[in-house]
Amino acid sequence: MGKFKLSTVFVLGSVMLASGCQTASVDSTISTAAIDPVVAKDISENDLVAGKQHFNDANYGLAEKHFRKAVELRASNGEAWMGLAASYDQLGRFDFADRAYEQLLKVAGRQPRIVNNMGYSQLLRGDKKKARRLLTEAAALLPEDQVVQANIALLNKI
Numbered sequence: 757m758g759k760f761k762l763s764t765v766f767v768l769g770s771v772m773l774a775s776g777c778q779t780a781s782v783d784s785t786i787s788t789a790a791i792d793p794v795v796a797k798d799i800s801e802n803d804l805v806a807g808k809q810h811f812n813d814a815n816y817g818l819a820e821k822h823f824r825k826a827v828e829l830r831a832s833n834g835e836a837w838m839g840l841a842a843s844y845d846q847l848g849r850f851d852f853a854d855r856a857y858e859q860l861l862k863v864a865g866r867q868p869r870i871v872n873n874m875g876y877s878q879l880l881r882g883d884k885k886k887a888r889r890l891l892t893e894a895a896a897l898l899p900e901d902q903v904v905q906a907n908i909a910l911l912n913k914i
Contacts, residue, residue, distance in 0.1 A: 803825040804833065807819045807836065824840055834860060840856045872898070875893075887911055894907075
């Protein structure tokens with residue numbers, strides 16, 4: 757019986773040792789993956805690219821879906837917030853557009869292209885006074901920008 761116990765202990769010890777080695781290799785893979793720059797890549801990038809493509813194809817509902825997912829994955833993604841706000845504008849969801857612009861301003865600051873988009877948003881809503889104020893601000897900061905100038909020309913036609 758002593759011989760049986762000794763062999764059982766040896767087998768159990770070997771199994772535990774082998775499983776311990778396997779666990780150690782999994783743990784080292786996890787810790788390496790956590791610092792690997794390839795793995796640490798921006799996880800929102802695929803949705804950002806898909807959102808841009810759908811927006812350019814005038815598929816604003818799908819663009820909104822991808823831009824929303826991109827900001828959910830990385831809330832500091834200013835480009836995704838801009839796309840999300842513009843998608844909401846095109847869908848006529850101005851309440852959501854306002855929230856997206858608010859977040860965008862927090863993330864990226866008050867930049868001329870953002871102000872231009874906010875002005876265009878007001879133009880879509882029919883609020884010429886707010887649109888003019890915002891587009892004039894954008895034009896002062898980007899006097900030669902064709903998009904800003906086109907938006908001002910559009911405002912002047914209405």
